[in-house]
Amino acid sequence: QQVLLEVNHLKKYFQLGKKETLKAVDDVSFRIFKGETFGIVGESGCGKSTAGRTIIGLYDRTDGEVIFDGKNVHTLKEKEKFALYRQMQMIFQDPYASLNPRSTVMEIISEPMEVHGLYRTKQDRVKRVYELLEDVGLNRDHANRYPHEFSGGQRQRIGIARALALDPQFIIADEPISALDVSVQAQVVNLLKRLQKEKGLTFLFIAHDLSMVKQISDRIGVMYLGNLVELTTSGQLYNKPLHPYTQALLSAIPIPDPDVEDARERIILKGELPSPINPPSGCVFRTRCPHAMEVCAQKKPVWQEADDQHFVACHLYNKEIMDGKEYSQTAA
Ligand code: SF4
Ligand code: MG
Secondary structure, three states, X not given: OOEEEEEEEEEEEEXXXXXXXXXXXXXXXXXXXXXXXXXXXXOOOOOHHHHHHHHOOOOOOOEEEEEEOOEEOOOXXXXXXXXXXXXXXXXXXXXXXXXXXXXXXXXXXXXXXHHOOOOOOHHHHHHHHHHHHHHOOOOHHHOOOOHHHOOHHHHHHHHHHHHHOOOXXXXXXXXXXXXXXXXHHHHHHHHHHHHHHHHOOEEEEEEOOHHHHHHHOOEXXXXXXXXXXXXXXXXXXXXXXXXXXXXXXXXXXXXXXXXXXOOOOOOOOOOOOOOOOOOOOOOOOOOOOOOOOHHHHHOXXXXXXXXXXXXXXXXXXXXXXXXXXXXXHHHO
16 A cells, blocks of 8 residues: 555644643654545544644644655745645635635635646636536535535535645545534535545544544544554454553444444543643553553553554553563562
8 A cells, every 4th residue: 555644753742831831742653545534533632633734734843754745744845845735735624714704615716726826717717616616516606605605514515625626635634524513414424435536535534523533434543632542444443442542432432223232331431631731641541541550650651563453552452561571670
């Protein structure tokens, strides 16, 4: 499989005043293959949106690197960065906030084309906007209207059309359906899936709802407090979750078939999500983990491939620690 995006030890810290540092993304690594949908799931505040914005270059990074199609996103010269943005686009949670209320749909969708000098004449751009509107299930009659004249689902379609205007390879969708009515969520998901097939797109799909992410993603990374704690295929994650946090998230998803008895015991996590300003020592999940051990407060678990294509950061899967060697050394 061809790697389109490589994220290596990415860190994004925000300095708050003189002393405090918010570690929004703290040493995260993963790769996204061409044509796949990679999901990132986690509670609000876990750093998933910040990771998305840093990957696409909206934020500078604190450390680490992002390699897109062989190019280092954060060290490119302005001109090359501008060219790279044609390949990477973003869809936002709130389509209304991201669409200029005083612009018509035609202006909204053709703006990126003008900025990037695509399609030489106005007629060419208009023709392209009509095509894009049809691609997302709208039509040319919508072109002269304003965002407020549309429903939430239609506005998200406009946002998607705008993201497609530059014919990108890669799209980051940050909670693209969580602000929509349940009845239109599936329509937008189906639209994204169809566009992916037709245009060979690669997606990074960010959401807090694991059942939603599972439906659309080929592989999934689970984030907790700025850290990636588990990463594997959708199927593996669902059938054999390794990390205690993932197990808790999954236990909250009801099994859809009423004839199948729900064998999963609901795991209720104790306590609140700690602040990323003062994260727990060792394993960031330890204050809420039902399996926490003494070593969890002392050592940060390493990111390891516990099974084929199945990565996890948890001492339970670290043989040396579980055999007690490392642990007794640390204790001594
Ligand atoms: Fe729980 Fe320890 Fe594993 Fe962290 S390292 S998830 S605290 S068992
Ligand atoms: Mg967010």
